[in-house]
Amino acid sequence: MFYMILTLNTHFFHYQECESFQIKRCQRKMKIKAVMIDLSGTVHVGTNLLPGAKEAIVKLKSAKVPIKYVTNTSKESKTSLIRRLKSAGLHIDKDEVFTSLSAARNYIISQNIRPLLLLEKEALEDFEGIETESPNSVVVGLAPTQFHYEKMNEAFNLIKSGGSLVAINKSRYYKSEKGLSIGTGAFVSALEFSTDCKAYVVGKPEKNFFHLALKDFMNDLKPIEVLVAGDDIRDDVLGAQKAGLQGALIKTGKYQEGDEDRFGEPNYLFENLEEMADYVIDQFSDP
Template structure:
């Protein structure tokens, strides 16, 4: 494998699950930060980027806001680039991130993991905006994630698919597995895709997405990983029990 010069880490499921850190993850990141530039990528859309950064730092990681690439940030940047306005279907916390872009006649309907806000009334409201000509943005379209109790929980993907089916409007996906999302993070380190390794627990969004974007890949068997992921025809270059095993792997290069 070509020499790795930079690292991209998924967050939930790789560094922690729920509010519990993967044992040794903070020490592993601290060691690697002395050797590699890195960025932290997440499709988590329940919380704002600032809250995500604060959570990581409370756990003992050292992450700066410009090292954090979130689907919410990328979505907001995209809407700004289009001079657009939005209607949102998000958690109350994430909704604040888009407050200055809100409109009763939105150009875009932005959907993320709205958690308890995924009610029939809110879904139908979004559906009607789409029928009136708004475009659909999926901040992220993951199928599921692992909760603190160790069980899988539905993510935004199923709800977004329902809106697509009902309205006939195809969603533009902003976060992983979008190539543009990976390339933005890679470019921020001044590197090329083939010089960067993506570490994730999601075989579709993290591994397939990174492969399509030209990155190297390492799949960790934590978070939402399931044994069935190994039989989907998507081959990560490396498979690790958890993120701490990355140290030994990288020592080989």
């Protein structure tokens, strides 16, 4: 292992390389005090945990590194998601998870809107108590059973009549047990195109999503002190970096070879979640 320190405009940058992984980018050296971890494609795919994911979480928790799971998953409620992950063997608590559904609910309440919810029934639990009679807004999540002509046309007409369009996320695609699958973004874009309006996005990669998740930590943390790890270079990593956090691209899930060069430079690049955990713990324990 070797370390090289460069000085540029009075800021310090670092480059680290070892046998198992590389941090290929130059970035400001800032100690990581907490980690936000994407779930789908980073920790699990479907009902299966990815290799090294469980070990990574155990290591981080044993080292007392604060963790928050941040996910754009909108196909099922937080309770359902946690139940599925526990069944797969991951020890996870409800207060450790911040979802785009949570962000959407917060937004709906803050704006006092009555949504037409284009969601799967498994996700509706997270919107209990929300008024949906005489809707004045369309809220779109990943809802394969809802993306048919009649329902999309209902949403179209509501928006054309003056209703707002809210996207829980605009993910392009995600990794499922059957391979890559189309995400919510295609259907949101269809409504944007046909109604000549722009959706308000509440999930990743929006800056506000990361800052809301940051508030969930008990510690008084600055954005730059938190590392976001995920398999989506644009929504997870570059979104986090634009929001002032550090970003680590994990080469699992939807990751495609060359993503780190094709779309933008991540602060860190790791083969899997366990390598990320080893790096964080190594510098977390430094004085």
